[in-house]
Amino acid sequence: MNDTLRDNAYGHFSGDGREYVITDPRTPRPWVNVIANPRLGLVVSQTGSGFTFVDNSQLGVITRWQQELVEDCSGKALYLRDAATGSVWSAAPAPIWAPDARHICRHGLGFTTFETARDGVDCRWTLLAHAERTAELWLVELANHSGRARLLELVAYLEWNCGVAPAPRREFQKLFMETAYDDGARAVVARSHMWEVGSECWGHWNTDFPYVAAFACSEPPAAVEGDKLEFLGRYRSLRDPAALAAPTWAGRFGRHGDPVAAMRVAVELPAGGSKAMAFVLAVESSADEALELTRELASPEAVRSALNDVRRSWQERLAAHRVAGPDPTLDILVNDWARYQAISARLWGRCGYYQQSGAYGFRDQLQDSQVWLTIEPERCRQQIALHAAHQFADGSVYHWWHPLSELGHVTRMTDDLLWLAFVTAGYLKETGDIDILRDEVPFLDDPHAAPLLEHIERAFARVFRRTSTRGLPFIGAGDWNDGLSAVGLEEKGESVWLGHFLAGLLRDWSEIHRRRGDERRAAELERRRAELVDAINRHGWDGAWYLRGTLDDGTLLGSAGNAEGRIFLNAQTWAVLADVAPAERAAACMAAVAEHLADDAGALLLAPAYTVPRRDIGYITRYAPGLRENGGVYSHAAVWAIAAAAKVRNAGLAARLLHAMDPTGKDPERYWAEPYVLPGNVDGPASPWHGRGGWTWYTGSAAWLHRVVCEWVLGVRPEWDGLVVDPCLPPGWPGARMTRPFRGATYEIEIERVGDLPDGVWTELELDGATVVGTLLPAPRAAGERHRVRARCR
Ligand code: GLC
Secondary structure (H helix, E strand, C coil): CCCEECCCCCEEEECCCCEEEECCCCCCCCCEEEEECCCEEEEEECCCCEEEEECCCCCCEEECCCCCCCCCCCCEEEEEEECCCCCEEECCCCCCCCCCCEEEEEEECCEEEEEEEECCEEEEEEEEECCCCCEEEEEEEEEECCCCCEEEEEEEEEEEEEECCCCCCHHHHHHHEEEEEECCCCEEEEEECCCCCCCCCCCCCCCCCCCEEEEEECCCCCEEEEEHHHHHCCCCCCCCCHHHCCCCCCCCCECCCCEEEEEEEEEEECCCCEEEEEEEEEEECCHHHHHHHHHHHCCHHHHHHHHHHHHHHHHHHHHCCEEECCCHHHHHHHHHHHHHHHHHHHHHHCECCCCECCCEEHHHHHHHHHHHCCCCHHHHHHHHHHHHCCECCCCCECCEECCCCCCEECCCECCHHHHHHHHHHHHHHHHCCHHHHHCEEEECCEEEEEEHHHHHHHHHHHHHHCECCCCCEECECCECECCCCCCCCCCCCEEHHHHHHHHHHHHHHHHHHHHCCCHHHHHHHHHHHHHHHHHHHHHCECCCCECCEECCCCCEECCCCCCCCCEEHHHHHHHHHCCCCCHHHHHHHHHHHHHHHEECCEECCEECCCCCCECCCEHHHHCCCCCCCCCCEEHHHHHHHHHHHHHCCCHHHHHHHHHHHCHHHCCHHHHCCCCCCCEEEECCCCCCCCCCEEEECCCCHHHHHHHHHHHHHCCEEEECCEEEECCCCCCCCCEEEEEEEECCEEEEEEEEECCCCCCCCCEEEEECCEEECCCEEECCCCCCCEEEEEEEEC
16 A cells, blocks of 8 residues: 555645645645534644534534634644743644744544644644544643753643634623633633523523533643733734743633633653643533543543544444545545545534534535435434424425524525435435334424425425426525525526426335325326426427526526526536436537536536626626636536436546546645545636635535445446446446445445447346346345345446
């Protein structure tokens, strides 16, 4: 195995791919890690900046951070000072950026380690979230290679937020906060007596922040400070805090300051000596519980063991489903980083550096939860129930809602509610477990629980009612594409994409009803699908591709006649994915994708970009041209394009689009963003920064990339009666392998490209040595079975 993979000017993957090692911290943008367990999370960048939150990355923010990606110097700090010479540096590049320090940052699955060498002293600072408890843990390991005895001072620093973030009104917020130092526990305790969350039951802004945090050290500190002014000094900054050189600290805690936590620990290191220390940031609902947790965890041994648990838990979580192709970094991305991104950042943390969200997007986290399907389908089922519980009795849903406050956003977005049906159908294909339809879940405005099936039926019924006279669904204030926010406000504008999406769902749900024995409902949905497909093909075809829709006044959206927004990606790709396009139209619209949208940065969401704001279309037209949905590569949709290209057997296009999106091999000077996770978007050709990635981590493309590579490139996808194996390998790939669980059994699948298949045959299969007719492997008979599959493909 190589020691490093995909070296660029700033870093590389470790040989096993489980770490991304940043050797030059001056990356074009912050390259961060979003580390989370189901409740607590932290974001940490390669400079050492970042923040910590619990339960909600917007409402439950424990430590303070400013979204300032150019400076990237806020939040936490770990300083080192040589007591003999007074020279100072930091254990990560920020805040001090000492010119003679060497910094390496290792982002791993569940932890980040900074290695800093300066003046004969090595420092390793590892930050992680405990695998289960609401605690952030630091392990600090110092080693003296200088050949002489050293007296060092280590200063840990963070700013308390204890409430909602971003908090632009710090002067207001701090009036409610309280800190104390607990000598016995070696811990600073922080709380806030006001939480800026409107709530019907507690009264407006009339409640405590429901958490208490404690920041503790394994060593008795020589000095502690609770006030920012005392620590920094007047008009100084984190780069140059007065406290580092001050022999004594005032130690101001209480209710009247600007609350921070700083602890100074003296460390004597003989020549060749080393020392390990731990810091714990514990969050609980009372000070006693928080201090109790720090007592349990604030030792180097406890943190080392927690770090082992975290590493092991990620490995185990991702072990059952693995792919191996000829490109090791694509494997690393698909197997490890994309799924880690989907789980840690999207489902648990719901956070990135570009977006401190905390909310559940109705469609977003449902789609993300598909990442569990092959490994822990029960978690997907729980996500489905959670979202079903955020549906109103009339079938409509919150566009997003906040856990903790339960405040949600009601919009006239028209697709959100249908994702419940989409992900449930995916769950059913994967598990075959029809019982899920009987899961009892209440509605937001009706506490009486109803079966999941009823929730889904109400969503369908609502969408059916919103149909134009031409038989197309209304687009309302947007469908999947939030930025099409004004297209159909008068309930006249139509959506072709939503038509495709609905048609795909009707295909699946008529099958589901058939399987549950409701032939009448199956036939009805089949009829509706036939009518819808007919309406789309009659009114939605523009001549060479599908329209995106119509505005309220009937103007065409995504038509060859438009100067801007002439062709939209989703209207083509979903025509294929939902089997709406007849074969020749499928080929034609994908050829249009190849011609107008396939960019070297990925598939563009639309082209050409809008340059002038359009009140009648919505905020998508207000982004600078080429950014985000406005003619950029919107990764979420760009991944679907790979699936659609593979589905029409355009292996060249699928491979091109996949390669274009793969962040691992990008030139950082053009791409800027992290090479190990997916970005939300990449600038399109209308931007002077064409090819620049942004909005990393917080994107639905992560879970989808995993799914699309497994199901469409490698072609292994669940169907009602078994597992289809029908790959569409990138040209030049000799083959690939996959280990995959399916309904309790394990499949070892070996894919091999061959040149001798009969005309019209794409794949030949063998199951446990016996030839299979077609491409469907029958469902396993019993859990625990192991099967070997050989696929010979074109
Ligand atoms: C954002 C939203 C997502 C939407 C997408 C496209 O990512 O969270 O729900 O589909 O934008 O507009």
